[in-house]
Amino acid sequence: MTAVIRTTGLGRRFAGRQVLTGVELAVQQGEIFGLLGPDGAGKTTLMQLWAAILDPSEGQATVLGFDTVRQAAEVNARVGYMSQGFTLYDRLSVLENLQFAARIRGVAAQDFAGRSHELLAMAGLQAYLDRPAGKLSGGMRKKLSLCANLIHAPPLLLLDEPSLGVDPVSRRELWQLLRRYQQHGSTVVVSTPYMDEAEYCDRLAFLDQGRVLAVDTPAQLRARVQGRIYEVRTAMTAAVQAILRDAPEVLNLQWLADRLRIQLHAGADLPPATLARLRGLATLTPAEPGLEETFIALSTAAAAAPPPVSPAVMETQGGEVRAERLCVRFGDFTAVDRVSVSVPPGEVIGWLGPNGAGKTTLIRVFCGLLMPSDGEAFVAGLSVNRQARALRSRIGYMSQRFSLYPDLTVAENLRFFAGAYGLGGKRRRQTIEWASGMTALTGMEARRVSELSAAVRQRLALACSILHGPAVLFLDEPTSGVDPLNRQRFWQLIQTLASGGMTVFVTTHYLEEASYCHRLGLMHQGRLVALGTLEQLRQALRLPADAGMEAVFLGHIEHAQRELAS
Amino acid sequence: MNPRRIAAVATKEAKDVLRDPITVGVALIMPLIMLLLFGYAITLDVDDITLGVLDEDHTPASRQLTEAFTASGVFQLERELTDPHAVERALQRGEIRLALIIPPGFERALTRHEPSPLQLLVDGTYSATATLVSSHALAIASGFGHAAGPPALQLETRVWYNPSLSSVHTVVPGLYAVILMAFPPLLTALALVREKETGTIAQIYASPLSSVEFLAGKLIPYAIIAFVQMAMVIAVGFLWFGVPFRGSVAFLLAISLLYVLCTLGIGLLVSAVTRTQLVALLAVLIVTLMPSILFSGMLFPIFTMPYVVQLYTLAFPGRYFVDISRGVVLKGVGLEVLWPSIAIVAVYTLLVFALAAWRLKKKVA
Known part of the structure; x- marks a missing residue:
């Protein structure tokens, strides 16, 4: 076994902040190596150092035998690096994007013909050669990006969160592509914040706060x-x-x-x-x-664990969320297609689905921000069509961006949101005290939001959205960017609120989080394709009791697609 | 330098920009709009100046003098005034720009060949036109005086290069420099920074492309667009504004290609050091458009500026191209006269590219 990547004492600072410290790693030839860690752990920085598009502050790295600082051009010429986010030119077609990737890497015309044909067939993109990349779905874009990075047959492929914004179906196809590529003897490095995806790797490095915690196979790590x-x-x-x-x-x-x-x-x-x-x-x-x-x-x-959160239960007058054949259309595009659901008070319902499935649109209707095109929806007994204003004081909403004011302190943010809900005087003091105690913010009141960690900001955003004691709480991707321990603790807060009677409606990208929800709704192309407890969803497909959420999700989507086709 | 890789970037960029009709439209229409607006708005010519006359003499001579003013074509008799207070009020309200006051006894003094007093009041709030107005008025008045007696000196004045002293002929060739400084850098600056914003630049960094190859490839399609802009602007200047073309068209086109490369290079340099399109846009406006209007000599002659400011104008390539463009268009001169300015633009261009390639380091941070 030869090491394709070897790093010694690798570190990087940004403006005095240490992002990566003392990384000692060796990636072996022919393996799929995973970098697992929450947002901000240093995964992207490490990838960029290996792709030789960033110079380390300390230590060194050799990639394919070349030093990443002194021989950066050699590394660039040989490695395939897929960055997070956009890597394609939207106005160029599928084929043109691929041609560009090939020509800047000096791929000969006869090699291009064969390889592009093979890659596009593998990615299922042959039918879309002339379609502009900007008009592809998220999953197709990722597959095309991957093809563009494989066109010069690099011996090493670095993929930074390839499954970001990709639905489970496309994610599975992406991994099939990677496996096939690996079988040709090439090496793949993948970064991911998802535990279930990390299971697919041959070996894993756990990355937390810029340090490598452990390197091993997934089975050994679990052991x-x-x-x-x-x-x-x-x-x-x-x-x-x-x-x-x-x-x-x-x-x-x-x-x-x-x-x-x-x-x-x-x-x-x-x-x-x-x-x-x-x-x-x-x-x-x-x-x-x-x-x-x-x-x-x-x-x-x-590092010492942060103190556990022990929230006090507060009784809330929960409310029902009900939709009857709800439709939302934008022009001739149907974002939400005849969705009927009823969520009783005190239930935590998880709403899952790929990007663009209609989850956010549905939440916006329930929050009275968007009028349904057809059908009816009621939240805590109020109609979203006719009582949208009254409805807004009965709901809490926390978005994935944690809409807080970064230059205000914790206390100032809480006071502002309490005031926005019309709370004043003694009542305001009491609710702020309760909400900040519940979310373990006591003692942090004077800190500015911009200096808080993602986990604390997340708890503050939650506190701000429950100050007025809402009947229904909507959480849109509330746990993105937070480390596993704090994610679990956040879910404890949610469960506590629900046990007090609050109805909680959550959307999430982390399929593992489905096990926190009493019931699950799966959305696909605007339709609600499955609804029930995790157990019921498994049984509907006759899956074994230990089948993972991904298998359940994929099974239902395939089922829905078969139904749609017939 | 690998020509195949440069060609790959150029093809990609050309397709990308041609499929964006808004960019192409703006790139082709905005220079024309600017040329038409500025060509008409920036005029230093004076005609139809409103004139008020307070005639206290009421003689044939005083009426003849008034006629001499109105017959010149420069002045237009707005009103006859009756008393000094009316003069002041008319000037204050801006009804007239010039007041001619003919005192009693004007004709008598004239016939006796005595110096006859005559008062001109000029509205000086527009200082540039005020000077012109008063010199026109002076010329008419002294001409009127000469008619009464033989002149001592006979001055034969001939204006060269712009005999009609039309300011359009001065402004439009200057505008060529300003327009080619205002729009082409925007194209390149935004094109590169857009890749930084969307993140596609990371793919470029992680590829074997060198920064010089990348910049060269980016430049080619925009150089073509800028060349079209330039040809359009020069054609409109010649055909629409009737600006004469005394020198060689081919020579001017060749030099403006060099100048356009220089301005495109400034755009690339700005985009190499900025991260967002908004900042790039503001930076381009501040380093190109503003100084090219103020310090290129397009509008305000550099030789009348204070010495320190004159030194400052040397930093802007626009000022050299104003000289080149006016030299070729109005004076009909060529390389033999203009070579120092051309050499400076060439060196400037090389410097800008070297700096841009050096700043774009193929590193994300």
Whole structure:
């Protein structure tokens, strides 16, 4: 085995901020190597250093035997690098984009003919040769970008979050392309924030806050926390949680839709006293660990874990969300197509679907921001058609961008949003106190939002959206860009709010997060193709009980497509 | 330098821009609009100047003098004034730009060959036209005086290169320099920064393209567009504004190709150091359009500026091209006279490209 990439003491600072520190890695020839970590972990920076389009502040890297600083041109000429986001020229057709990629890399005409034919066939793009790249779907764009980076048959391919903005169907096709390419003896490096995607890699590096936590195969990584994971099934969630939260042996507690899941500290075991208190209340069974649990174990071992969040339940008058044959059309494009759903108070419903499936449009209708073209929708008993204004004071909305004022302090943001909801005087003080206590912001009131971490900003955004005690809370991709531990803690807050009676409507890109939701709605091309608990969705397809969310999702979409075709 | 890679970038860029009808339309129409607007708006000619007359003499001679003013074609008799207060009011309201006051006893003094007092009041709020107005008026008045007696000196004045002293003939060749400085750099600056904004530049960085190859490829399609802009502007100047063309057309086109490369290069340089289209746009306007209007000599003659400002104008290629363009168009001169300016533009162009290639480092940070 020869190392294709080798780095020693690699580090990079941006304006005095250390983004990457002491990276020691070797990527072997012929493997698919994954870089797994939350946003801001340093994945993109590391990729750019390897692609020789960024110089390190410390240390060095050799790629395919060339130094990335002194021999950058050699590296550029041999590596395929697909950056995040846009890599295509929108006004150029599929074929022209590919031709451009080939010609700037000096691919001979006869090589181009053969390779482009093969790549386009593999990517299923032969039928769209003359279509401008700007008019392709997100998935097709990614596949074309990948083809453009494979046209010179590079021995090493660096892909920065290739599945960003790609629906599960296209993601699977993308991975099939990568596998086939790897079989020719080439090496692939993929970065991803998704645990389920990381499972496909031969070896993985966990990246957190600019440091490499571990490098190993996915199975070996999971084995590191073997025996520390238990599943707790109970009917008395609140009581059991109280016991487990106080146990010093518990590193982390995950509140899923139908059960709890705990991770113990390394070498710790629940003492007999705790087990005795749980007896009769709950059943404890050892469980198979996931990559996320290893990540949490390793990241909390490297740096002290932030204090756990212990939110106080507050009773809210929850409201029902109901849609009846709801349609939203923009011109002749149907964004939401005859969606009927009813969500009872206190339920957490997860809304999943590829980009452009109509999730955000649907939320905008429920929030009274967009008039439906057809059908009816009611939120907390109010009609979105006729009572949109009254409706807005009964709902909370948190967007993926966390609409906060970065130059105001935490307290100022809270006061502003409370004022915007018409709260004043004593009432305002009380709700701010409650919301900031609930989201563990106490003590941070004087900090400016711009200096907070993504996880704290996320909790502040949540606090701002629940100040007025809404009946229904809409969360649009609330966990993007947050590390696994804080994501799990955020979900605890959501579960707490729901157990107090609030209805919670969540959209998410992380398929793993489906297990936090009581029910799931799957959207595809504007239609609601499946609705039910995760278990029901599995059974509908006769999938085994341990089938992952991705398989469930793909199964239902394929089913819907077959139905549409027939 | 690999010509195949440059050709790849140029082809891609050409297709990209030709499929954007708005950019092409703006690139072709805006220079014409600017030429027409400025060509008509910037005029230093004076005609139909409103004149008020306060005739306190009421004699045939005073009426003849008034006629001499109106017959010149420069002045237009707006009103007859009756008293000094009316004169002031008319000037204040801007009804008249010039007041001619003929005192009592004007004719008598004239017939006796005595110096006869005559008052001209000029509205000086527009200083440039005021000077012209008063010199025209002076010429008419002294001509009227000469008719009464033999002159001491006979001055034969001939204006060369622009005999009709038409300001269009001065402004339009200057506008060639300003227009070719205003629009071509916008094209290149935005084209490169757009790639930075969308992120496609990362693919370029990570490819074997060198920055020189990339810049050269980017330049070619825009050089063609800019060349078309230039040919259009010169044609409209000649055919529409009737600006004479005394020198060689081929020579002017050749030199303006060099000048256009220079301005396109400034656009590339701006885009090499900026990150967003908005900043690039503002930077281009500040470094090209503004100084080319103020300091190129298109409008305000450089030789009348304070010495320090004159030194400052040396930094802008526009001023050299104004000299070249006026030299070729109005004076009919060629390389033998203009070579120093041409050499400076050439050196400037090379410098701008070297700087742009050096600044565009093929690194994301």
